[in-house]
Amino acid sequence: MDISVVVPLLNEAESLPELTEWIARVMAQHSFSYEVLLIDDGSTDESWNVINQLNQGNPAIHGIKFRRNYGKSAALNTGFEAAQGNVIITMDADLQDSPDEIPELYRRITVEKFDLVSGWKAKRYDPLSKTIPTKLFNAATRKMSGINNLHDFNCGLKAYRKAVVKNIEVYGEMHRYIPVLAKWAGFSKIDEQIVEHRARKYGSTKFGMSRFVNGFLDLLSIFFVGKFGKRPMHFFGSLGVLSFLTGIIMAIWIIVEKQVDIANHQKYRDATDHPLFYIGLVAILLGAQLFLSGFIAELVSRSAVDRNKYQIEETI
Known part of the structure; x- marks a missing residue:
């Protein structure tokens, strides 16, 4: 299988049909064999019913439903464990990530032989209350991790070589720092790609202000575990x-x-x-x-x- 698309989601029933149809269209245009893994992180809306309907219409679409909300890191880690594709693409379910980016991300992993390619939303449609703290976290992460060629560690749109996702563990709030986890695991060929950031079409963001405190604490945790976890x-x-x-x-x-x-x-x-x-x-x-x-x-x-x-x- 060429590609596994892992999509963590929470209460995104409205956007799922459009997203999966878009993904299927891109895959068909480029003759990719693929699967879409929709990880329902304890949704309270109709998301799981929608996933069931999508599976009936397209057998390449699969779903995993958590009994309760565990967080994006848990959803990604579970999706990574289930993924079978040679290249794993992650994206958010809110249609702010464009599936049209998938072919180029796939090419950079398979042809340019990168271990991980992270999206960079150079032009964002987020409020200043989100973009300013994000810039500060990215600067701190670059300084502490030594990965100086990434502008946006937390972009949901990323591509991975299969070996990467099978050899890292994502927990807590560490989905923000997956490139750092990959580097500590020995996967050093990391680069970024400018990607389109689309305005949210349905619903509202599921992340509150607590993500900044949690993100900082997890950055310290990653630094400690990566440097001293084995000693x-x-x-x-x-x-x-x-x-x-x-x-x-x-x-x-x-x-x-x-x-x-x-x-x-x-x-x-x-x-x-x-x-x-x-x-x-x-x-x-x-x-x-x-x-x-x-x-x-x-x-x-x-x-x-x-x-x-x-x-x-x-x-x-």
Whole structure:
């Protein structure tokens, strides 16, 4: 199979018929063998009924329905697990992404041999309350990840080589940083493509202001897991050793200062009267705790086998 199109959705019943018809038309024009995976992330409207009807009219359209809402990352990860195509295309269900971009994205993966090609909506139809924070997040992500050739990490329209989606795990709110996950997994041939951004035709956005806080926290999480996930002792141990040595130096300073006072026959205070005594003591204890945390983290690192398991109600 040439292409799998993975579409996460939440309450997008109105747009699905037009979207799937558009995708089918593009696939037929270019003689692609394909499947469309519609991942219903706990919709409360008629989305699942629409998906069933679309499946009856086109066997290339499949659906997976979550029992409740888990989020876009969960929907994408489940779609990645089910995808069979050699190239996987992701797009949003709200018709703001154009299926006409699919042939060029496919060509860049199969001919130019990129691992991942991310869309860049150079001209957007979003309000400033969304575009300004997005620019800040993209700048921070470029700085922390070292992927300097992407302008928009969070664009829903992306193309992947099959091996990429089968070797990354998307959870939490990390769908915003899939290129970073791909890079940490060893897929470094990443590029972008300017794509059309269309104004929303039906409904309203499903993302609130909390996505910015969650996105920032997940960026820190990705940075930590990517850099220290396989060696947490390097992180906690380094902090622990630094804190422990700082406390020891403070303790030595107090002892030396006390001995100098004695040698000079000067009056000296008890060690416990010196503020550095307590600061040094805390630093030593904190260092020991961080060091032990590193050992524990080494034992439990990424061992939660059910972290990415979701309750699927129905599959067609």
